[in-house]
Amino acid sequence: MELVQNFIGGQYIASDSKNFIDIYEPATGEIYGQLKDSNANDINLAVSSAKTAFPIWSNLTVKERSVYLNNIADGIETRLDEFAEFESRDTGKPIALARSLDIPRSVINFKFFAEYANNFEFKFYLNSKTSQNYINRFPLGVVACISPWNLPLYLFTWKIAPALISGNTVIAKPSEFTPYTAFILGDVCKEAGLPPGVLNIVNGKGSTCGDLLVKHKEIKAISFTGGTSTGKVIFENSSNSLKKLSLEMGGKNPAIIFDDCDYELMLDNIVRSSFSNQGQICLCSSRLLIENTIYEKFKNDFSLKVSELLIGDPSKDETQFGSIASESHFQKVVSYIELVKKEGGKIILGGQKVELEGRCSNGWFIEPTIVEGLDPLSKVNQEEIFGPVVTLQSFKTEADVIEVANNTDYGLSATIWTDDIEKGERVAKQVDAGVIWINCWLLRDLRTPFGGVKNSGLGREGGDDAIKFFTEQKNVCMPV
Numbered sequence: 001m002e003l004v005q006n007f008i009g010g011q012y013i014a015s016d017s018k019n020f021i022d023i024y025e026p027a028t029g030e031i032y033g034q035l036k037d038s039n040a041n042d043i044n045l046a047v048s049s050a051k052t053a054f055p056i057w058s059n060l061t062v063k064e065r066s067v068y069l070n071n072i073a074d075g076i077e078t079r080l081d082e083f084a085e086f087e088s089r090d091t092g093k094p095i096a097l098a099r100s101l102d103i104p105r106s107v108i109n110f111k112f113f114a115e116y117a118n119n120f121e122f123k124f125y126l127n128s129k130t131s132q133n134y135i136n137r138f139p140l141g142v143v144a145c146i147s148p149w150n151l152p153l154y155l156f157t158w159k160i161a162p163a164l165i166s167g168n169t170v171i172a173k174p175s176e177f178t179p180y181t182a183f184i185l186g187d188v189c190k191e192a193g194l195p196p197g198v199l200n201i202v203n204g205k206g207s208t209c210g211d212l213l214v215k216h217k218e219i220k221a222i223s224f225t226g227g228t229s230t231g232k233v234i235f236e237n238s239s240n241s242l243k244k245l246s247l248e249m250g251g252k253n254p255a256i257i258f259d260d261c262d263y264e265l266m267l268d269n270i271v272r273s274s275f276s277n278q279g280q281i282c283l284c285s286s287r288l289l290i291e292n293t294i295y296e297k298f299k300n301d302f303s304l305k306v307s308e309l310l311i312g313d314p315s316k317d318e319t320q321f322g323s324i325a326s327e328s329h330f331q332k333v334v335s336y337i338e339l340v341k342k343e344g345g346k347i348i349l350g351g352q353k354v355e356l357e358g359r360c361s362n363g364w365f366i367e368p369t370i371v372e373g374l375d376p377l378s379k380v381n382q383e384e385i386f387g388p389v390v391t392l393q394s395f396k397t398e399a400d401v402i403e404v405a406n407n408t409d410y411g412l413s414a415t416i417w418t419d420d421i422e423k424g425e426r427v428a429k430q431v432d433a434g435v436i437w438i439n440c441w442l443l444r445d446l447r448t449p450f451g452g453v454k455n456s457g458l459g460r461e462g463g464d465d466a467i468k469f470f471t472e473q474k475n476v477c478m479p480v
């Protein structure tokens, strides 16, 4: 049985917590390890180690810090297959996806910020006839990064890299469901020569370990990615200590499909945007809005393509569609599939638990599911399912589709499919979302601001926004 430990002050440390949490491999339904639910002693130790490391780390130049980030990137890259294997085991995602998306992107996160910050203006001048000013950006101190289970190392490092390059020391908490790649990141940090205490990794439940981080007086900022209800709790619980907050939360993303789009390109991408990672990417399309002229054709072609996805053991190279990430999440997705019938919808594909033979016979697999006939205001069309369930709705006019697209509490991302770019941009302007893709999906330039509007987010990650979030400004003014 594996024991996942905290990484504090440059070494793995056994928590004195008495509370163990089982770690499951969702594809088999079996427990492979445990972690301890970190308590106040663990968090205080992590904070004190991060505080001790702060003066040394923050006094390095960006160039000096970037050497460590590049070393960490290289360390992950060297062990890419190992990381991918563990990521697939923890989440149930196909190993091919972990190998091609999750782990490479974790490498890029470190490399990108190492390079990007070298050209960021941490100091600039602003002079007038009466005053001369310089404005310095400086790190905040000890900051916390809290991440979810769907893209574990990818999102963990997306926060850690900008926090570190800006000169902060970090306490990072992965999801208790998927802690393993964060656990072995400690080894990589050691090998990279990262000074002890610069990055500390603590494990535990959100309501205990996460809550201790959120309320800790010495922690200056929380960068969080996860569900909207959790984000709201963090917002409230951090208010007493007036922390800086970056909240990346849920979505109910529309894909708007016009009849003048490049049909084959759209179809391939919609299959991907709907069902990659079993629909468990915050940016996945979950409401497909299709122009009525091509609705029936799309419905048939899409159902056929989705039915061809190879569902199976995530550890096999050929698998395209793996398991749901946990039993509790499996139950949640099943409950929404049941709700489809109660709300008068029709399941046109999937909707069943997948029964596999052998190693995965007790895993939490659900078929990719396509639904039609639901009211736009039904719960299934309004609430985030975060699983392999998409709904189809047809529309007649641009105005209609914009209204339906915007008719939820969320506003993370949207995709628009049309060959009329003017129309695409016109619609993009009116859709409430922080990220809009026209004729593509998940194409990312890491310099661009990333985040949502409405209940999907507060603040932006990526590029300048991330570095600005993890720094504060000081203006020094003198008379001319």
Ligand code: NAD
Pocket: 146, 147, 148, 149, 150, 151, 155, 173, 174, 175, 176, 204, 205, 206, 207, 209, 210, 211, 214, 225, 226, 227, 228, 230, 231, 233, 234, 248, 249, 250, 251, 281, 282, 384, 386, 412, 452, 456, 457
């Ligand atoms: P979650 O909110 O349950 O947990 C996310 C993290 O927060 C975990 O590490 C958890 O332990 C911690 N946490 C939970 N309660 C906490 C508390 N009270 N205080 C401090 N920390 C706490 O989310 P999840 O189920 O792990 O992930 C799925 C959600 O994440 C979905 O809603 C999805 O849309 C969202 N998500 C958003 C983005 C984005 O960029 N907007 C990206 C990925 C996932």
